[in-house]
Amino acid sequence: DSGVTQTPKHLITATGQRVTLRCSPRSGDLSVYWYQQSLDQGLQFLIQYYNGEERAKGNILERFSAQQFPDLHSELNLSSLELGDSALYFCASSVGAGEYGYTFGSGTRLTVV
Amino acid sequence: KNEVEQSPQNLTAQEGEFITINCSYSVGISALHWLQQHPGGGIVSLFMLSSGKKKHGRLIATINIQEKHSSLHITASHPRDSAVYICAVLRINTDKLIFGTGTRLQVFP
Numbered sequence: 001d002s003g004v005t006q007t008p009k010h011l012i013t014a015t016g017q018r019v020t021l022r023c024s025p026r027s028g029d030l031s032v033y034w035y036q037q038s039l040d041q042g043l044q045f046l047i048q049y050y051n052g053e054e055r056a057k058g059n060i061l062e063r064f065s066a067q068q069f070p071d072l073h074s075e076l077n078l079s080s081l082e083l084g085d086s087a088l089y090f091c092a093s094s095v096g097a098g099e100y101g102y103t104f105g106s107g108t109r110l111t112v113v
Numbered sequence: 114k115n116e117v118e119q120s121p122q123n124l125t126a127q128e129g130e131f132i133t134i135n136c137s138y139s140v141g142i143s144a145l146h147w148l149q150q151h152p153g154g155g156i157v158s159l160f161m162l163s164s165g166k167k168k169h170g171r172l173i174a175t176i177n178i179q180e181k182h183s184s185l186h187i188t189a190s191h192p193r194d195s196a197v198y199i200c201a202v203l204r205i206n207t208d209k210l211i212f213g214t215g216t217r218l219q220v221f222p
Contacts, residue, residue, distance in 0.1 A: 002155075002157075031208070033208075033210075035210075042212055042213075042214045042215065043199065043201070043212040044212070045209050045210055045211070045212075048208050048209075050208075055208055056207060056208045056209055058209055088154055090156060092156075097208045098144070098203055098208060098210070099143075099144070100161075101146070101158055101161045102146070102158055102210075103158065104148075104155070104156040104157070104158065105155075106153075106154065106155040107154050107155065107156070109154065
């Protein structure tokens, strides 16, 4: 157990639907990062939150949004799902800006059918 | 051209062999990470480097900042080392990790 908890582990949903992925960071970590890993694109940075505020944005689609709550857990919302959104979604946490490294969760495997 | 390139893409080895995986990058970085991803999907952080060399058990990671190159070595490889090894760099003055495409390692008994 890395200390970063992601739920659910697996999710199967239909095109056009909306899903929410959840991440609880390791105790003491203030930053949460979301990454997408698809077969053709590899790992891609989506978005980072630090202590409740958006800190950095990567290749995140407009159909996707995220937030970090006061208890520091984060949710990634994916809407109007397309087949191409099928991927592994990872969350990672760090104390600050990653200068002391990252701890990854075990990922949520999303399948859009 | 990708900002982070890894080689080889695939690697097979016999148990006990010495293994080297290479990573080259083209951007300014504040740190480089080596990650391990097992077939189940989970990612484990192996090393974070900003200079020199680090060792943990049978794993050794080196970085040459001037040449923008890092290597991950596995000594006395074992079947349980079979995984995808991913190089990622933290672009300088950002919080963004840029990932290589990974090296798939299979170690046979």
